[in-house]
Amino acid sequence: MDRLKAILQDLVERSSEITAVVLATADGFPVEYASRSGIDVDRQAAVIASLASLASRSTEMVDIGQPEEILVTSQRGRMFVYRVGSRAALGVITAKDITTGLILLKVRQVLPDIAEELEKVLTGGRETV
Amino acid sequence: MKTYKDILRDFEAIAGPIAPHAEVLKRYADTLAKWDDFMAKAFYDTLFSYRPTASVFREGERAEREETLKAWYRKVVSGEYDEDFWDWQYHRVGLSHVARAIPNEFMLPAMSMVQRAFLERVKEEFPPEEAAIIYAAFKHITDAVATLIAAGYMYTYLSAVSESTGMSPTLIERHAVLIARRGYGKKG
Numbered sequence: 474m475d476r477l478k479a480i481l482q483d484l485v486e487r488s489s490e491i492t493a494v495v496l497a498t499a500d501g502f503p504v505e506y507a508s509r510s511g512i513d514v515d516r517q518a519a520v521i522a523s524l525a526s527l528a529s530r531s532t533e534m535v536d537i538g539q540p541e542e543i544l545v546t547s548q549r550g551r552m553f554v555y556r557v558g559s560r561a562a563l564g565v566i567t568a569k570d571i572t573t574g575l576i577l578l579k580v581r582q583v584l585p586d587i588a589e590e591l592e593k594v595l596t597g598g599r600e601t602v
Numbered sequence: 603m604k605t606y607k608d609i610l611r612d613f614e615a616i617a618g619p620i621a622p623h624a625e626v627l628k629r630y631a632d633t634l635a636k637w638d639d640f641m642a643k644a645f646y647d648t649l650f651s652y653r654p655t656a657s658v659f660r661e662g663e664r665a666e667r668e669e670t671l672k673a674w675y676r677k678v679v680s681g682e683y684d685e686d687f688w689d690w691q692y693h694r695v696g697l698s699h700v701a702r703a704i705p706n707e708f709m710l711p712a713m714s715m716v717q718r719a720f721l722e723r724v725k726e727e728f729p730p731e732e733a734a735i736i737y738a739a740f741k742h743i744t745d746a747v748a749t750l751i752a753a754g755y756m757y758t759y760l761s762a763v764s765e766s767t768g769m770s771p772t773l774i775e776r777h778a779v780l781i782a783r784r785g786y787g788k789k790g
Contacts, residue, residue, distance in 0.1 A: 499770065499773065500770055500772040500773045500776060501772075501773045501776035501777065502776065515780055516780055519773070519776050519777050519780055522769075522773050522776075523767070523769055523773060523777070526767060526768040526769040526770070526773065527767045527768055527769065529768050530766070530767055530768025531768075533768070
């Protein structure tokens with residue numbers, strides 16, 4: 474298993490509230506993912522990239538700089554989206570009842586590693602999933 | 603996103619060059635230009651006879667629109683196509699369809715109707731072999747115009763979504779591909 478996959482897998486395994494983690498390019502293609510059950514990774518990657526773009530455009534329009542985190546709370550879960558550099562976004566899907574701070578902490582801890590591995594993928598020509 | 607020049611280059615690569623057809627129309631331009639009243643009447647009789655297309659127009663607008671159509675027709679049959687001509691087709695004629703929310707499913711049959719009206723007239727006025735050559739030229743040019751208008755419509759909507767949401771055209775295209783894949787096999 475390559476390192477990027479291992480980082481995402483570890484994030485899911487260490488946090489029972491996280492159901493899926495998807496890393497997507499800014500154009501909506503999946504780079505890597507880990508999940509507890511089967512997901513439509515193509516669709517989720519496109520949605521994550523879209524949320525990151527929309528948040529970025531929105532914060533730019535209200536002049537508050539680039540978004541650091543996007544949190545969507547819905548009826549049955551939560552979705553966290555992080556920009557990973559300017560070329561990718563990370564989506565973290567969780568259950569509804571979670572300790573938000575704990576998830577944020579865990580994700581923030583691994584974001585630099587993800588960014589580093591992503592750079593290798595994007596410059597090294599590794600096939601995305 | 604593509605420019606009108608890119609779209610025209612694609613059109614010529616696939617459908618064939620425009621210049622030979624332009625030469626044909628140039629030779630007959632004086633005669634063809636005289637059919638402008640006929641073409642405008644045929645065009646607007648059709649559009650005003652169907653409520654969804656008639657509703658695009660304002661009350662009392664027909665005379666003004668007929669003059670615009672006649673000017674467009676005379677330019678098309680002139681055979682004189684410089685950059686200004688194509689720029690006009692794309693940015694004025696084409697985008698006026700976007701501005702009035704006239705979708706491609708109205709524009710394309712309307713162009714087909716224009717071609718059919720022209721064919722009827724050219725068959726009446728010229729011997730069969732000559733009529734076929736003139737019609738082929740007119741159809742080729744108006745197909746190029748329809749291509750520009752249709753592509754311009756899509757690219758304008760793509761720009762609107764891209765500019766308002768920050769999503770790149772490639773990301774929007776990605777969503778379209780995923781939706782299309784889901785739609786395989788569905789009816790309606």
